[in-house]
Amino acid sequence: MLSQDAPFDTRNLPALAPDLVLAEQPGGRWKIQSISPALAALAGRAVEQLQGKALAEAFGDGTPPLAELAREVLENDRPLDAIPVSFAAPRPARLVAEVRPGGLSEDFRGRLVVFRFRRASPGEAGQKLVYGGMVGSSAGMREVFRKIDLYAASDAPVVVTGETGTGKELVARALHDQSPRHRGPFVAVNCSAISEELLESELFGHEKGAFTGAVRTHRGRFERADRGTLFLDEIGDMPVHTQAKLLRALEEGRIERVGAEAEQKVDVRVVAATNVTLEQAVGQGRFRADLYHRLSVLRIHLPPLRQRPEDIPHLAEHFLAMFNRKYAKQIRRLTPDALHLLQSYLWPGNIRELRNVLERVFVETQAEVIGARAFAEWIRERQDFSPGNWNLDAAESRPPQAVSPPYPLASERLLIEGAPRTALEAEIVPRGGAPAGARSTRPADLDVEEIRRAYQAAGGNLAGAARLLGVHRATLYRYLDKLGLRREDLEG
Known part of the structure; x- marks a missing residue:
């Protein structure tokens, strides 16, 4: 044993x-x-x-x-x-x-x-999978792909759960594309983006003259999705009175336009998505229990990015290829220390945030490889959540505060796991992030104070200070000689 x-x-x-x-x-x-x-x-x-x-x-x-x-x-x-x-x-x-x-x-x-x-086996662990625009090799994403294959042939409603930015609409589209309904329409509606007064009309349509401003007959999303798939995003925010009409449409396959005198039959598969806990919403009276049971026949959960850091290198490669086509550039890869840095962050905005960060750094980078130092400004923003140089008064008057992910975490970890707590280390690469000999993709431009803080943060180790600064150790020695700095100068 x-x-x-x-x-x-x-x-x-x-x-x-x-x-x-x-x-x-x-x-x-x-x-x-x-x-x-x-x-x-x-x-x-x-x-x-x-x-x-x-x-x-x-x-x-x-x-x-x-x-x-x-x-x-x-x-x-x-x-x-x-x-x-x-x-x-x-x-x-x-x-x-x-x-x-x-x-x-x-x-x-x-x-x-x-x-x-x-x-x-090596083919089962670590091999990148691309499925319906989603990328990953983690067990969590493989389970998502497996469930899409399993549920696609069914007409039963599906609830897709996950935090904001995890790609719930991509799951809905993949379910549609793999289903027998793939030749029919895929219609999406965000239930939280439409006012409560207009949502019922948007879903079920209205007749001309049904209310003030109804100058013509309007086909709702259910009608437009006939023989296809209707994706209801943020369904947890749907008003309760609209939920009752949705339940009837799911139970009987029939809808009634606002102001109409007769019902009409529709053939629609519903895929709903939510970033709130529907069970909790039912308990609070914000979501009908009967609609919950009718919708939650099949469920797919998208894990947050912080729970699958092994997918980050694959996602980074995917987005770099996308940006190379978009901007007609040739940036080949991220350095190992840059990938380590991205894998240390908790990603409250999930894949949407990762894509935005990579696009920002991609645009700013002129070299063929992106190193950890390219993310220095972003790290400062994430650690301090400061307004930046565009509003110095606000920066001075508002105390720094950490950015909190929208979903509760099991612990009170920093957004950058294992990230150093000194001001210097918030600006550069976390300790151990860059391997020895790694070079920055940006020209070194170091001053005395920056070198001193790196030296002290690395515990008096010059090689460690070079890693924190994102430069080669020989580059740091040249700066020490150029600036006339000795070890005792750095310790002050």
């Missing part, structure tokens, strides 16, 4: 051994009936500490959640093969799971699900 202190080695997982057997419990919960020593070590516990315990106590942070995979196997009564699964803590690992129905439990009161794990 592996000790709790032993490093987890995925080679300890036999290819065909049942590593985990889950027993179904009342209320949709799962209990660990048996677990292999190697898998228990992944949870940082001994086998006897986990047997009989709730699944959430051991593997609550799996992506995708093991409980969700077990539930899918039982609901569809068929196995799942080659499902990439990642575990974040306490010992990160990326595995491939095979999930099978395991029959009935010994007391015949519940069903069993059997998991077998193996190491991911």
